[in-house]
Amino acid sequence: MDAKTISLTQAQTYLATLAVPLKAGEEIVIVQDNTPLAKLVAPTQPLAKIRTFGKYKGKIKMSDDFDAPLPDEFWLGVAKTNDVTA
Template sequence: MKTVSLREAQARLDELAQDVAQGETVTVTRDGKPVFDLVPHQDKPKRRIDFEAGQAYLRTKGISDPVSYIADDFDDPLPEDFLIQPLPAR
């Protein structure tokens, strides 16, 4: 890990960026105290639906065929207190 002052970081940003691109972390300081770190970029993992986990959960609830499953109360009327609630503010 490399430590540089803010003034030095401004003057050598291109060089520091190359170091960071190679995996090194650079701590930038002001008056000898750490202010921020330059770290290599990490792609966030894409969130995906885990269908296998969903099917496993439904099986624990006794639902063997989740594709054709419709809840017994699917078409029951909604409770009145639900219907009279105001819409959430945007």
């Protein structure tokens, strides 16, 4: 697909109207002195939703020992005596 080429001045003046060809799947190349500066394309997937700070406040619980050091058995891979091995 050939991209539509417009000047930087045109892009600044008509930015809002560029949405129509973008929605139709066209690509638009912005040039200055015949040198490409940018290429506008429509997103291929929906943009991520904005995260809301504090949305889950009071809904997540952590144990008091959440940041306590893990036992050596965890790091060394030592099996507990009540573990069943095949």
